[in-house]
Amino acid sequence: MRVLLTGGSGFIGSHIALLLIERGYDVLILDSFVNSSTNVIKAIKTYLDNKNINHSFKIINGDIRDKKTLDRIFDDSAKEFNPIQSVIHLAGLKSVSQSFIDPLHYWNVNVCGTQNLLSTMNEHECFSIVFSSSATIYGLTDSAPITEDHKISPINPYGKTKVAIENMLYDLYKSNMKSWKVCSLRYFNPVGAHSSGLLGEDPIGIPNNLFPYITQVAIGRRNHLNIFGDDWATTDGSGVRDYIHIMDLSEGHLDAIDYLNSKESCFEFINLGSGIGYSVFQIVSQFELSTGLDIPFLVKDRRDGDVAKCYADISKAKKLLGWKPKRSLEQICLDGWNWQKKNPNGYN
Numbered sequence: 450m451r452v453l454l455t456g457g458s459g460f461i462g463s464h465i466a467l468l469l470i471e472r473g474y475d476v477l478i479l480d481s482f483v484n485s486s487t488n489v490i491k492a493i494k495t496y497l498d499n500k501n502i503n504h505s506f507k508i509i510n511g512d513i514r515d516k517k518t519l520d521r522i523f524d525d526s527a528k529e530f531n532p533i534q535s536v537i538h539l540a541g542l543k544s545v546s547q548s549f550i551d552p553l554h555y556w557n558v559n560v561c562g563t564q565n566l567l568s569t570m571n572e573h574e575c576f577s578i579v580f581s582s583s584a585t586i587y588g589l590t591d592s593a594p595i596t597e598d599h600k601i602s603p604i605n606p607y608g609k610t611k612v613a614i615e616n617m618l619y620d621l622y623k624s625n626m627k628s629w630k631v632c633s634l635r636y637f638n639p640v641g642a643h644s645s646g647l648l649g650e651d652p653i654g655i656p657n658n659l660f661p662y663i664t665q666v667a668i669g670r671r672n673h674l675n676i677f678g679d680d681w682a683t684t685d686g687s688g689v690r691d692y693i694h695i696m697d698l699s700e701g702h703l704d705a706i707d708y709l710n711s712k713e714s715c716f717e718f719i720n721l722g723s724g725i726g727y728s729v730f731q732i733v734s735q736f737e738l739s740t741g742l743d744i745p746f747l748v749k750d751r752r753d754g755d756v757a758k759c760y761a762d763i764s765k766a767k768k769l770l771g772w773k774p775k776r777s778l779e780q781i782c783l784d785g786w787n788w789q790k791k792n793p794n795g796y797n
């Protein structure tokens with residue numbers, strides 16, 4: 450089965466790509482490499498070669514906003530009598546802070562890019578899509594665990610683009626309910642790395658997120674971790690989040706594809722998280738325990754836009770997709786550290 454994976458060179462996309470190829474899917478990766486390195490593709494090939502896995506996946510260096518490129522991808526597949534049967538759509542911009550600085554760019558890439566992709570799919574009668582949404586759409590809420598019917602109330606332009614895309618997907622589905630199959634996966638906090646140490650998270654510049662910041666402190670690229678507040682209404686005062694192993698998240702996408710394949714048509718929003726909330730102090734302690742390293746930290750003021758607790762109710766994913774996360778927080782720490790240790794400067 451041929452799958453088009455947009456954003457397949459990014460942190461999440463690269464792990465999904467590997468899994469799809471390992472499971473025998475025919476994968477086309479479309480990425481503009483605006484936020485990823487071509488070395489990611491080399492790492493995927495190295496892994497597959499080391500494992501003697503036959504592969505013929507294709508990389509297309511292109512932008513989802515470029516209609517001609519998209520048309521060519523779908524046309525070429527049709528000419529090869531191997532049409533694209535499903536799209537996993539991850540290409541987009543994801544920095545909350547950047548989205549405040551340049552909101553129009555975020556709307557252009559995320560919303561116009563997705564609109565372009567969806568009209569191309571529609572024209573080529575490819576009606577099956579898994580979309581990468583985010584828990585950020587739930588906004589400032591302290592009512593954890595969060596179910597899918599929780600109020601949608603994004604507080605940043607990035608989150609607003611995700612809501613706009615979910616709405617666009619819904620309208621499209623309603624316009625042709627006999628054909629469209631849509632699954633919008635709302636990710637919580639994807640972390641960790643592939644167990645081979647060949648793929649992992651490599652943020653450009655100073656990491657905004659907790660987990661890559663910790664691994665960069667561990668490797669000596671940063672002096673200490675700043676903990677944003679120890680006076681939150683949580684058991685130890687630090688923020689509580691739902692950290693999900695990147696391979697558990699990736700497996701959720703394959704289950705979503707299976708789910709779409711089993712349906713004539715459908716439209717679903719589904720949370721993907723571990724279902725467990727861990728505090729920043731708990732993450733630091735577990736990382737130290739798992740790796741034997743010290744993570745020096747300073748407690749700083751709260752960060753704007755943060756909440757005390759945010760973790761998922763994952764019963765819908767379990768019920769509908771037959772999916773559940775299998776990897777522990779310890780595994781997350783071990784795999785994340787293994788990646789950072791083997792790649793102190795990421796992909797460069």
Ligand code: NAD
Nearest residue numbers: 456459460461481482483484485512513540541543581583
């Ligand atoms: P990433 O930046 O590592 O990957 C995104 C990929 O998309 C990159 O390789 C980038 O080069 C590519 N891309 C960007 N704009 C493009 C365009 N116009 N055309 C083609 N390719 C383009 O991010 P990620 O962490 O892998 O996230 C993937 C998706 O999941 C994003 O849509 C993000 O919003 C969503 N998401 C991520 C998280 C997270 O914490 N990482 C949480 C929730 C949702």
Ligand code: UFG
Nearest residue numbers: 583584585636637638657658659662675676677688690755
């Ligand atoms: N934190 C620190 N120090 C840091 C970074 C983070 O103490 O250097 C704390 C935060 O205050 C928060 C927790 O660690 O309590 C997690 O913060 P992250 O930045 O790692 O993750 P967020 O939950 O804030 O946000 C992430 C993505 C969003 C996405 C959201 C839900 O950055 O884009 O998960 O999917 F929307």
